[in-house]
Amino acid sequence: YVSGLIHVADLPGDRYFYDKDANLLKGKRTGRVYRLGQDIKIKIMNVLPSERKITLIPC
Structure with a gap:
């Protein structure tokens, strides 16, 4: 199990907007x-242990 952040620009198949009322x-x-x-399925694209960073993208 990994907790992480995926940038909205990396979400597939559409342009996404934030609905503040529904969060x-x-x-x-x-x-x-x-x-x-x-919870979503992701791929690990890059790991930088020295910077403690993992680059994630959705499957």
Whole structure:
């Protein structure tokens, strides 16, 4: 289990906007929803142990 952050620009298949009232990201075209703290499958793209950084992207 890893806790991390994925940049909104890296979310696939759409442009996402933040719905402040519902506290979620919603796809403009698809309507797909991502919620804060939601579990998603990811790929590890890069690991920099010296900087303690892991680059994650969604599958």
